[in-house]
Amino acid sequence: MKNLSKRTAQRLVRCYYLAREARALGVEFITSSKVALLLGVDETQIRKDMASVNLEGVPRKGYPVEEIINRLEEVFGLKKDRNAVLVGAGNLGRALLNYPGFLRYGVRIVGAFDKDPQKYGREVGGVWVYPVEELKEKAKTLEACLGIIAVPPREAQGVADILVEAGVEGIWNFSPALIRVPAHIALRNECLESGLVMLLHEVEVIKKSLAGS
Amino acid sequence: MKNLSKRTAQRLVRCYYLAREARALGVEFITSSKVALLLGVDETQIRKDMASVNLEGVPRKGYPVEEIINRLEEVFGLKKDRNAVLVGAGNLGRALLNYPGFLRYGVRIVGAFDKDPQKYGREVGGVWVYPVEELKEKAKTLEACLGIIAVPPREAQGVADILVEAGVEGIWNFSPALIRVPAHIALRNECLESGLVMLLHEVEVIKKSLAGS
DNA sequence: TAGATTGTTAATCGATTAACAATC
């Protein structure tokens, strides 16, 4: 299997979600045209995406839901359990600690860190909060392979550097700062602010197109 | 100005962030090569992006930081104040209510809604939480032009439908559900789960490429 | 002037879509 492009991976993540929904409803097959409609893309695209992970469909029926789920869990590495540490126990950090949804993907937050003495030394969402000075050492002993950054932007790069030293494989950055990591570390920026700006921009675009027509 | 592609818009959002950082440091010009390095893209790309919003640079100096900020605030519609309502006052919803960062972009959450009587009838983060039955009516009286969805996936489509009826211009969907809205409504899916899966996938890809080399 | 950087045209690359044969 060749590496998936980012776009393909994103569509397949959504296919995975749809397949789980279909399974929950007892549906056994799903057609590329149905998926395409829900994702707002061309149906040929979906067939190509399926083919890219060696999923085969059945003419006149569609793609087998159960196989989609299994195959994609394999491709995305969802069958492994992984430990994560979270840095920054502010509002967003606490929300993430209380979020049960990540466990479904095998990701468990096993420790949190903050520099504020008011925040460390207690539990949030079942996870102990340590002083940030202990990050490097504790991330190692907790065997964290993912680091979640929810600190203010100025501190994000420093935290990322420590996480890299501690040996994590991936960093999920919720701060708006553009951080840099070595090439062998997976990085995903989930900056909410930029998501908001993109939405505001789309609002403007639609307004303009409506005014113009 | 032609409409920006999504990719271009996303890069420009990051340029905006960098420009604000530069201004805070007292820097007056920023070169395309520096921006390109920080964003991990080709520098020609950045010059094209700048040109696409009519930003002109100065040979041997770069692009004027102040102008970047002004122009992009105009393009992205950041100079307007807008009201937003939030539906779903669970963990994630409460985190968003407590998040001060959106105000910087002129977006103020003016009301929250939940179906759980334990959650409505009080304030969270300075915002009153109403019963969800009042959503349509209240969203109108509060003059909300944005709706933020932070409810469980099963309820997301229903909430979106009500928000559309209430006349919002854009919907920011934090549930993993793929919701559908009329073409004149801006929609952005910010599904955290899918972000996590993309990160896990990248971790797998890197692992494989390191093993292969 | 020399040199760094912008701005733009042309070339390349990859992703999407169209067309249609293969299959159950």
Place this chain on the structure above:
DNA sequence: TAGATTGTTAATCGATTAACAATC
């Protein structure tokens, strides 16, 4: 068999990169 749907090749489209002239 007829018809719906997959699977694949070719065509199109758009985005990225390369090359290089223009400018301060």
